[in-house]
Amino acid sequence: MNGKTLYTVIIFSENTVGLLNQITIIFTRRQLNIETLSVSPSAIKGIHKFTITTFADKDTIDKVVKQIDKRVDILKAYYNTDEDLVYQEIALYKVSTELFMKMNGVEELIRKYNTRVLEMNESCIVLEKSGHYEETQELFDELSHSIGVLQFIRSGRIAITKSKVERLSDMLSAMEKRLDIKPEER
Amino acid sequence: MDKQKITGSDALLKTLIAEGVETIFGYPGGQIMPFYDRLYDYQKEIKHVLVRHEQGATHAAQGYARVSGKVGVCVVTSGPGATNTITGIADAMMDSTPIVVISGQVPAPMLGTDAFQEIDVIGITQPITKWAYQIRKPEEIVWAVSRAFYIASTGRPGPVMLDFAKNAQIGLVDYTYQKVTTVRSYQPFPTIEPGHIAAAAELINSAKRPFALVGQGVILSGAEKELFAFLEKGDIPAGSTALGLSAMPSDYRLNKGLLGMHGNIGPNRKTNECDVLIAIGMRFDDRVTGNLQTYAKQAKIIHFDIDLSEIGKNVPVDIPVAGDAKETLAAVTERLIAADHSAWINSFAAHEEEEMEKVIQKEAYPEEGALRMGEVVGKVSVAVDHDAVLVTDVGQNQMMGIRYFNYRRTRSVVTSGGLGTMGFGLPAAIGAKFGAPARTVCLFTGDGGLQMTLQELGTIMQEKIDLKMVVLNNAFLGMVRQWQELFFHERYSSTVMENPDFAAIAGAYGIKSRTVDKREELDDAIAEMLHHDGAYLLVVNVETHGMVYPMVPAGGTITDMIMDEK
Numbered sequence: 001m002n003g004k005t006l007y008t009v010i011i012f013s014e015n016t017v018g019l020l021n022q023i024t025i026i027f028t029r030r031q032l033n034i035e036t037l038s039v040s041p042s043a044i045k046g047i048h049k050f051t052i053t054t055f056a057d058k059d060t061i062d063k064v065v066k067q068i069d070k071r072v073d074i075l076k077a078y079y080n081t082d083e084d085l086v087y088q089e090i091a092l093y094k095v096s097t098e099l100f101m102k103m104n105g106v107e108e109l110i111r112k113y114n115t116r117v118l119e120m121n122e123s124c125i126v127l128e129k130s131g132h133y134e135e136t137q138e139l140f141d142e143l144s145h146s147i148g149v150l151q152f153i154r155s156g157r158i159a160i161t162k163s164k165v166e167r168l169s170d171m172l173s174a175m176e177k178r179l180d181i182k183p184e185e186r
Numbered sequence: 187m188d189k190q191k192i193t194g195s196d197a198l199l200k201t202l203i204a205e206g207v208e209t210i211f212g213y214p215g216g217q218i219m220p221f222y223d224r225l226y227d228y229q230k231e232i233k234h235v236l237v238r239h240e241q242g243a244t245h246a247a248q249g250y251a252r253v254s255g256k257v258g259v260c261v262v263t264s265g266p267g268a269t270n271t272i273t274g275i276a277d278a279m280m281d282s283t284p285i286v287v288i289s290g291q292v293p294a295p296m297l298g299t300d301a302f303q304e305i306d307v308i309g310i311t312q313p314i315t316k317w318a319y320q321i322r323k324p325e326e327i328v329w330a331v332s333r334a335f336y337i338a339s340t341g342r343p344g345p346v347m348l349d350f351a352k353n354a355q356i357g358l359v360d361y362t363y364q365k366v367t368t369v370r371s372y373q374p375f376p377t378i379e380p381g382h383i384a385a386a387a388e389l390i391n392s393a394k395r396p397f398a399l400v401g402q403g404v405i406l407s408g409a410e411k412e413l414f415a416f417l418e419k420g421d422i423p424a425g426s427t428a429l430g431l432s433a434m435p436s437d438y439r440l441n442k443g444l445l446g447m448h449g450n451i452g453p454n455r456k457t458n459e460c461d462v463l464i465a466i467g468m469r470f471d472d473r474v475t476g477n478l479q480t481y482a483k484q485a486k487i488i489h490f491d492i493d494l495s496e497i498g499k500n501v502p503v504d505i506p507v508a509g510d511a512k513e514t515l516a517a518v519t520e521r522l523i524a525a526d527h528s529a530w531i532n533s534f535a536a537h538e539e540e541e542m543e544k545v546i547q548k549e550a551y552p553e554e555g556a557l558r559m560g561e562v563v564g565k566v567s568v569a570v571d572h573d574a575v576l577v578t579d580v581g582q583n584q585m586m587g588i589r590y591f592n593y594r595r596t597r598s599v600v601t602s603g604g605l606g607t608m609g610f611g612l613p614a615a616i617g618a619k620f621g622a623p624a625r626t627v628c629l630f631t632g633d634g635g636l637q638m639t640l641q642e643l644g645t646i647m648q649e650k651i652d653l654k655m656v657v658l659n660n661a662f663l664g665m666v667r668q669w670q671e672l673f674f675h676e677r678y679s680s681t682v683m684e685n686p687d688f689a690a691i692a693g694a695y696g697i698k699s700r701t702v703d704k705r706e707e708l709d710d711a712i713a714e715m716l717h718h719d720g721a722y723l724l725v726v727n728v729e730t731h732g733m734v735y736p737m738v739p740a741g742g743t744i745t746d747m748i749m750d751e752k
Contacts, residue, residue, distance in 0.1 A: 013371065014370070014371050018308055018309070018312065018318075021309065022312050025312065025313045029313075062498075063495070066494060066495035066499075067495050069494075070493065070494070070495045072316060072317045072337055072369060072371065072372045073317075073372075074371060075371045175370060175373075
């Protein structure tokens with residue numbers, strides 16, 4: 001991606017309607033493509049967590065994250081590169097039962113990729129694998145070449161930072177402190 | 187205790203009153219009719235100004251907010267009523283103007299069905315508002331409206347959109363007003379870093395040639411006194427952005443004038459000579475900086491701003507000073523050592539003389555030839571003793587307005603800066619007069635911009651608004667014509683205007699008017715306008731090929747200014 005780095009943007013927000021739109025329009029203005037996106041409730045009730053990956057240069061991602069952080073309904077936004085994160089994706093693979101049964105080395109394959117079988121019926125088998133993009137892709141490539149993949153889906157990245165505390169808890173306690181002192185008394 | 191339930195429309199009106207709203211600008215229509223019906227019983231508490239187009243309502247709310255410091259409010263109907271507000275909302279977003287726009291919406295059960303006059307207002311306005319919210323239930327009204335005022339007016343101000351479903355206007359609700367004073371996810375005033383305050387003071391104390399850039403942030407923060415104390419103690423000359431004008435009086439010794447594309451020579455050249463550049467509540471817009479690659483490269487830069495996303499956005503900053511300028515300026519001033527930079531300050535004089543000779547003399551004090559725009563603005567400013575509110579449209583009239591009008595008090599300039607909205611002037615002037623009824627409000631507009639929102643003359647007629655309107659008529663879209671002359675080989679593509687008789691139009695609205703072509707008549711006509719009790723439209727037919735100088739071409743180096751060579 002011509003000198004661009006893959007950044008993981010982590011956003012904590014209120015759970016309100018239309019928030020995703022508020023975030024994506026900021027990416028759009030800077031012509032940034034969202035590579036992966038994952039949204040789910042966070043550890044704190046009522047607060048949602050967005051994990052977004054995008055290729056960008058440092059200057060651009062810095063400005064984009066500041067713009068996101070500034071939105072009224074966003075509690076906190078920050079960005080990291082892969083070195084700072086533990087991250088994971090999950091992938092599901094649907095293959096033909098008939099071909100899978102005939103395939104040599106099923107046990108080897110399942111062990112090698114640490115794969116699980118989620119569903120098995122007369123027509124198809126669903127395998128699951130979690131890992132980094134390259135790992136889920138490797139299994140996809142191997143299955144494609146041997147027996148073919150009927151359906152494939154990969155989730156967006158989820159990530160946590162390697163540092164000890166989740167920054168949000170620090171921020172929330174600071175915020176609650178602040179709420180006692182009315183900020184607009186002037 | 188038994189409480190009487192009231193309608194959502196009553197709850198909205200009561201909340202508006204509780205938030206201190208006295209004036210709203212609006213236009214009724216199908217999906218906002220329940221509100222307008224209830225408004226009929228609140229005429230003593232709330233003045234409703236019926237505009238002629240919803241865009242006018244937003245600009246009027248902006249003008250009101252800019253001069254009064256209060257939140258401007260407009261109310262419109264759904265669909266086209268709401269879409270007509272988009273330009274004003276975008277303008278308010280760019281220029282940090284606190285307004286709350288309330289649009290009617292189809293009843294909640296009909297949302298998403300392409301009902302008559304339904305439009306996705308939230309989707310459309312999210313990129314151009316600080317906050318956009320759809321009220322679907324009457325129970326949400328007090329919370330949403332109070333929150334809207336809190337968000338619009340705090341931190342870096344801006345527009346808020348409230349989309350008000352019809353069922354919520356009609357439905358009954360228990361009303362208890364509760365002011366919103368905090369929003370968990372919103373920190374309007376960033377924490378002030380003592381380290382940055384100390385570092386900024388230290389750098390300024392070490393400066394030999396400090397120069398300050400004053401933006402609208404000073405006015406929005408109410409930090410004019412703190413700015414004065416800061417500049418005085420540090421003995422720091424200052425330039426002003428277009429929106430920062432009137433934060434300092436025009437005749438203040440340290441006020442060195444306007445920055446940017448059509449700014450004064452001194453402050454532009456000194457930007458590239460100073461050793462410490464101190465930006466206060468401004469955002470290094472390209473119209474101020476010109477080419478960033480050659481902008482203030484020699485200087486250490488300190489940036490005071492309340493909006494963290496502005497710091498370092500366009501110009502790399504050595505010392506960021508995040509926070510409300512009122513507090514941060516005071517804190518830095520406390521640590522300043524009283525300085526004397528008189529040699530540096532006096533060095534501006536040569537540039538002022540050069541500009542007087544090469545530009546101002548010809549523009550403001552011509553002795554022959556057609557009337558000039560700068561001349562007209564300057565004479566009006568003198569006639570009002572430099573103490574009126576200046577409202578401009580966009581283009582040459584705007585640049586001439588802000589170059590040649592003078593100020594004594596803060597909040598005396600209303601102009602469309604960031605968005606550059608033609609048609610802004612007339613409705614904004616209406617709002618400004620409601621926001622500062624005791625002050626003289628002078629509008630300078632062009633023949634092009636006036637015709638974009640000309641219908642608001644009807645509002646002026648109906649409300650009997652005492653506005654002094656000056657049309658600088660050059661029968662061209664003058665600023666575009668200027669660019670065509672300078673950069674497009676004098677190919678005047680679609681800029682010639684065949685204009686109506688503006689005086690006759692004013693006459694049709696019952697507005698007194700006069701048209702002036704000759705220099706001998708100008709003083710008398712200005713005096714007549716100012717002494718007339720009520721609205722007055724002065725049409726001045728000026729030099730058709732008038733140019734605004736000096737000029738830094740777009741993307742050019744800020745010191746490379748084109749002068750009037752003729």
